[in-house]
Amino acid sequence: MRATVVVRPKPGILDPQGEAVRDSLSKLGFPVAGARVGRIVELELEASELASARAQVERMCEQLLANPLIESYEIEVETVR
């Protein structure tokens, strides 16, 4: 089973990494109105059921992968043949 977790700074929350990217792109001559930087975590799971895998990844996000105060996350789980 493979899971993909995308963790993003919540809207309205300051994103210093995104601001650094925007500023650096401007200096390089790329006009960018906004930039936000998040993380993508790809996991190989040993779970065999889609629903239980998703529930497990949900707990991983709460406990380690995201900071729910300032970040939102999206989970996708897929079976690998």
Next chain:
Amino acid sequence: MRATVVVRPKPGILDPQGEAVRDSLSKLGFPVAGARVGRIVELELEASELASARAQVERMCEQLLANPLIESYEIEVETVR
């Protein structure tokens, strides 16, 4: 125009962040066979044409957003109404 860039460590390249995530998840009681960590960069562009926006983001990746020696990247560009 909105662009999403996903930057991942290339297969076979050591991913210390992914290893730290896998180890921490194991310690928390989550059996995970593998973990890879990448970045997702979301950009608001001022370009008005899809093709030129994509070419621009390609150059951004080469010059700033990714390290082509050790990272691969995927670009998605979409028009925002």
